[in-house]
Amino acid sequence: MRVPFVDLKAQYHAIQPAIDAAIASVIKDTAFIKGKYVKAFEQAFAEAYGVAHCLGVGNGTDAIYIALKALGIGAGDEVITVANSWISTSETITQAGATPVFVDIDPDTYTIDAGQITAKISPRTKAVIPVHLYGQPAEIDQIAAICRAQGLHLIEDCAQAHFVTYGGRRVGTFGDIATFSFYPGKNLGAYGDAGAIITQNEELAARMRMFANHGALKKHQHQIEGINSRLDGLQAAILSAKLPHIHDWNRQRYEHARRYNQLLAGVEGVEIPVIRREHEHIFHLYVIRSGRREALRAFLAEQGIETAVHYPTALPLLPAYHYLGVSRDDIPVAAAYQDQILSLPMFPELSREQQDYVVEKIRSFMGAS
């Protein structure tokens, strides 16, 4: 049997008429840039989150960069973020002119260790960017409290956390700004690069719109230098067609994860992800840990099972950040986990047979029966 890591085609076929119709109407209207499809998605997304402003942008990386610039973060500033994330979270801090300061991860949730944030705050610290990684919310209550107390901006990186709640409240509504990616493989994925930013703050929303549109709110009048970062009409229409399904898809992912957890519980040498009773987890990724990760991964590949590692090198240990002088001892949990984590196939359409097959192969590799 072959089990792909994600299966975007299965989803396309499930909703093909809606997608094809969405594409056809954008083309018929030649509404490729800005236009009504973008506006409609922005409104629907803002409404779904219960926030005042949503801004569609080119992708989730631009989203973070635009948020940082709108908050006035630049040269000489420090921004605290987490040691294990996709590089967008930190490279955008550098691009804004600031310096990333990395905090280790929590050993249970794999998100930023909120207890270590305060110790990293310096007079230059301007903002904190927690990442709700794998679909698991960071301890956002505690992080928001720290930011409030210390007068720091809070940007939530929700690229992997569409519509997940923490204590019943959606993540993305705790900070000043939340950023989203709609990269095709995400829980809510476009058919190309796409992203969004949400905020309750009108002034920030206006500043971000201006920055993302060449620094101009009015045509020809460039107040500042900005960038070109726009959500395509095609992507907006596709996202609008997909939005009504997101809760079902999230639920299906969660059910698959619960089943993985049941089937893998007790397998020696495999650590399964934590599901907390009081907070949701929408399993953008289903990540286990194993001391024999590389061998397990190779074995699964031989059996036709695709896996991935998110991420193989903790951010501060990448060559790009050697200049910061962070050592493994500074981020012991992330440094240890990077060699153990393994993401198993996870997508809403994952079948029982596929899942059973994955579990069976893991068990047989681990010598469990």
Add this chain to the structure above:
Amino acid sequence: MKVPFVDLKAQYQSIRNEILPQLEAVCENTSFVLGPFVKKFEEDFARFVGVKHALGVSNGTAADQLAIQSLIRPGDEVITTPNTFFATTEAITAAGGKIVFADIEADSYNIDPEKVAAAITPRTKMIVPIHLYGQPADMDPILEIARKHRLYVVEDSAQAHGAQYKGRTAGSMGDAAAFSFYPGKNLGAYGEAGAVTTNSEAVAEFVGLYRDHGSRIKYEHEIEGHNMRMEGFQGAVLAVKLKHLPAWTDGRRRAAAVYNELFRDVPGVITPKEMPYSRHVYHLYVIRVKDREGLSAYLNEMGIGNGYHYKYPLHLQKAYAHMGFREGDFPVTEKVMKEIISLPMFPELQDEQIEYVVNAVNKFVSK
């Protein structure tokens, strides 16, 4: 009658049967970002421009930034004109460069090589000529200056797909070039898209790395980069459209010829001048009149699309107030920019539409 400024629908109708199956193929292959459809277009486009490498990126602004950033170091001075879209100068800053303006020629509206020579300092590292409106800048003297002073040249070719300078294609003459495929461009995608073209391995390598977060192999980040990738949809659309570009260019040139002919007897209108060295591709058909604000209002009333490219010289934009420029610093740009107005221009433009536009302009200017 109504004459739109551009009419993307007319074009779509003519290629609909080619485009839709391609978009569906992208969906079936789920190759949404970079991937085989983008690669195919990159190869076709490199051949079309006559260079070794074309790299698909997210838009023309990103293309400008990456082309420039691949060649300069932070703080280097980069010479360009104040008569361009703001993206050109934004990109210089984003790439770490320092913007230095040189004035334009009054007839071609492109960068004036003599003004370039005068703007060179020991910190100058690059010249960014823009092939504005679809007409190549006077590249030979620019390349000569660059050779003499060891400067790089990046051609902003966002408006000049397939334009030629003495038989050489725009985008193939400098160290690198940036293209935009914004939907309204001569070669337009169905969303945002851009490309960098170059013969340099080093430029191609940098752009290839930077557009995808600095990694060649997934998760191995050699440098910090960004997400500036071309989408599969756009690669697929552009590959289809590229085949039609020569015919569309002919359509634009024909429309320009009709305009020129009809305007010949209209005093008070300066029509575009095709320089002897160039094959203009008329991304925009730009005329000059004394009262362009009045003309614009009148054309709007008559249902005729029009625009300013651009409304204000860049050195006088608020974003550059900190540079301390004043009115009078770039007199040619300033004079021209108060008079220019762009008229409807697209390959499918009909003779009756052009006549209607010219009659309206005539009526206004002879009032």
